[in-house]
Amino acid sequence: MNLKIYAEIVINSDALEIDKPFTYEVPEELMKDIVVGQWVKVPFGVKNSLVDGFILSIKEDEISGIKIKKIKSISLLEPLLTKDDIKLVNFLKENYLCKYIDGIRLLIPQGVLKGVNNKYKQVVAIGNKESSKEIEEKYGDILAFIKKNNGEFNKSELTKKYGLSTYKINKLIKEDYLKVEEEVVYRYNFKEYIEYKEKALTKDQINAIESIEKSDKSVILLKGVTGSGKTEVYMNLVRKELLEEKSAIILVPEISLTPQMIERFKGRFGREVAVFHSKLSDGERYDEWYRVKEGKARVIIGARSALFLPVQDLGIIIIDEEHENTYKSEQNPKYVTREVAEFISKLNNCKVILGSATPSIETYYRAISGEIELVELNNRVDNKPMPKIEIVDMREELNSGNISMFSRKLFLEMKEALNKKEQIILFLNRRGFSTFVSCRSCGYVFKCPKCDISMTYHKNGYLVCHYCGHGEYQSKVCPKCKSKYVKHFGTGTEKVEEEVKRHFKDAKVLRMDMDTTRNKNSHETIYNAFKNGEGDILIGTQMISKGLDFENVTLVGILAADMSLNISDYRAAERTFQIITQVSGRAGRGQKEGKVILQSYNPSHYSLNYAQNYDYEGFYNEEFTTRGLMYYPPFGRILLVNVSSKNENSLKNFMNTLKNELSSISNSEENIEMLGPVPCIISKIKDNFRWQIIFKGDLSLDFCKKIKDKLYQLNKNVYNEIKVTIDINPNNLT
Template sequence: HSALSAGEKYDEWRKIQRKEVQVVVGARSAIFAPFSNIGIIIIDEEHENSYKQEDRTRYHARDVAIERASRHGSPVVLGSATPALETYARAAKGNYHLLTLSKRMNNAVMPEVELVDMREELHEGNRSMFSRVLKEKIEERLARREQVVLFLNRRGYSTFVMCRDCGHVMECPHCDIALTYHKNQNRLKCHYCSHEEPMPTECPECESKTIRYFGTGTQKVEEVLQQLIPEAEVIRMDVDTTRRKGAHEKLLQQFGDKKADILLGTQMIAKGLDFGNVTLVGVLAADALLNLPDFRASEKTFQLITQVSGRAGRHEKPGEVIIQTYTPEHYSVELASQYEYEQFFQEEMKLRKAFNYPPYYFLTLFTVSHPNELKVQEVTQKIVQFMRQKLSDQSMVLGPTPSALTRINNRYRYQCMVKYKKEPEQRKLVERILHYYEDEMKQENGLQIVVDFQPYQLM
């Protein structure tokens, strides 16, 4: 896995190649382990997006696993409490064999889930990011010397910085994205191109002093927690606190040794944690993901809430989950709170069918980028025309359209998408496009055309 040095990786690879080991455990790239006689491949949490490699050689570990297993005549086990829709649809049709675990480990009961409508909290004068019920429950747990996991989907201190007088938002000069405020260094950072600048004391547009932070990040939640419940010991886990090698394990070890009452973190704490003393899980902003321009937003929200809820009450002590949301009526939030995967699957499949999305259709995403915006538009338009001419009438070619993040690192980005059921010639057509633009793609700072045959990142 990526935390091994090149030398360590090589040693492990040689051990496998020399047949000194029978079992390989690893992250995404372990699927290429040089075994000559595979007996079984197990992909745990198969719905995870991180099984998809997003740069250079794009591949999905699940697809590689299925291809390798078929060559070795061995089974593949795809394990998940919230399978990807595509996987479950294939199991429902009988293409995959469905095996259901109806009981929890140790026969523990699933924790009780309570949805808290944050709109009502606001109406009743509670402007804090913690609902009254969550604050009370945390205090109860501390009194009983039990532990709490709090989940938030964002790192940093606040999501953006805005002037209250003229509405100017501090943006990255190289990307079309708001800068994120990091309080420890009092700096604004771009999470895409790594641009940094000091936090201004006045608005660069109107010179007003009323420049304020909006949104909530993990750093800010930690600060608010310390004001609300000063006696609580908090461990924060996000990209910023786990950068150093071994930091991840060290923080979890401290929490496991009960050196802290509350573990506050981003997606990295949503799954796989098993602490018997954790009896309360709080999800601070359940709908943060719902509003992304991504057709899988509901699915990701459902998976995340279900996975986070599973961190509570895993042993003798019963668990409880509080989900704070502004849209408690949304089917993905509501059904996740009832652990109704089957019902969620039915609801979501209706929408996927209506709008021609996977698993009913396959997708191919073209992303074109270049420092000159007109050039990008022109190339994307040509790709769209070419694909429309060559593909069958059953396929849809959408675009060209600016990407959700139109400019990253001073490069403009446009995209177009093909929705299709069967296009055996598509790969040849893509090769022709790439061959046609080959010279422009070789130039320094030149054209980039990225083709993704199974996109998980639509931004």
């Protein structure tokens, strides 16, 4: 029998029809080099165009009667994917209903496929020849400097920046006391940080670390009140992994939190720290990916994408603020970070730490039911008191004639804090100047022409759609009735900033939202400015609500606590409770006590009242009961089918077909409810009309796959006209 070598290859394409491995023969000249995980070039399609592919498996077989195409070339000898990576790709495909290529792209930086590579420079290092006493006397200063900074600088830097003699350096190189070698130049993340010294641990922290280390469970929930020192616990756990020559991944939910985490971890662990998030360029992402792959960085900090770096000898995964919805991807694969982390931990036999003051209902349920370990930090460091939260009824403010965005209580507290040279954080979960613009004469609301959503007015005079980015200069005349009674309604962070500057003219004001943090280093710039006292008042959206630690902040103002209650989501109350608790925790972290003023038009809502008393267990019990009655997670699952098209009639016809086909699948299952089809709450985005179907109940992966397969089958005929997406337990249903 004449056996040949064949490779199963996934093509780098988004087309649904080719979401499967294709078999290619390995030509004899490539056999000695071919391995699983390689990036290769293969002929594909009728025209045999050369395309990129990735090898998932290799087998020896005899295939007869079929003409098998051959691999053309290997694009990179070093495999981009390991066998564990391929297991992860299969996990993503099965659990999040994505395509093979969606999973593969998570694991490979875009820059690699674009041809980005290492940058090099010629550096001076200690040579092969031992220096004599005579050489030491003549050139000791240069040799000592090179030894201290071995391989750091090139000749030009040594002479121009540090004033060393070109003649002496060349002579030492010629006689082999020094040598010139090629070194990788990293494009990012070599800023030096002040040493962040280890702190004396509290009894609670010591007990938490011991409980985590002794636990026989691979997943641990570290539930610690804000200011209880979870970060110091993380750092001690990481230190122990490094001593055992293991690596660690630390994930944060917002890029805004990376400056503080980087500052602390680099101050403690130095250059062993890699940073990975979406604001890096392709070259910078490649550098960090490469450093991790080579084992030159053993501590990885970043947003959720850092979880997919090729970490060597992984010892621990830490997910800080595990409850945050940013840990759920909105693009394919629509994965849940903690679920993927748990799968990776099984591959690496390591622990996952889920840290939060306000864990998600699903995570806390798993903890108290014994599925995962529960470790608690119930006190702030040094037993500092939690800041007192005072709820102000804004209806009473209106009745008293106060139409300002600041209640009288908040205004007085701000005045007092500024007089004491203390810092203030004002939180509003809405950016822009005002939330919408309308005509007071006819009621017309200025909406995005491409999306079914009102546009936000910005102080520069532009109306901006925060869904598609469309912007236009705001007309002063109503386009419907031609009246001039056009007015801004609602409040955004820009408006808050303007009002603060009007009332507190001497205060230094900083704002952190999507509009002020578009540039690469803007998060770090604002963070450092406020930390160094260059700002008295920090105004911001969700990105300032968690994790940040400023010792001089004594007052937090929550301007519109009800805003998150009004979103169309079964998690609305949970998110409101979490955000109030988190942002309140920014106050009183130093030596001075903190205070929180929470403004609300619905002050009796249970989420606000439980948050006021920091009563997580009380909130959990009430919310858990409601979830059970409605069969929402953790009792059941939700599958969202979202369909969009620029042609509204084609979309409606397709939805009618879907209704019949999908209902026949759901009707054959018990405890599954199908809702819809109906237009989405936001019925148009970027000129695409949007409809949805929701399944709720005991949704097995097998059921979800049946729905996916049927959708793809029906979608093939209208693929160019209609787009279908599916999401398990989505973040929102808009």
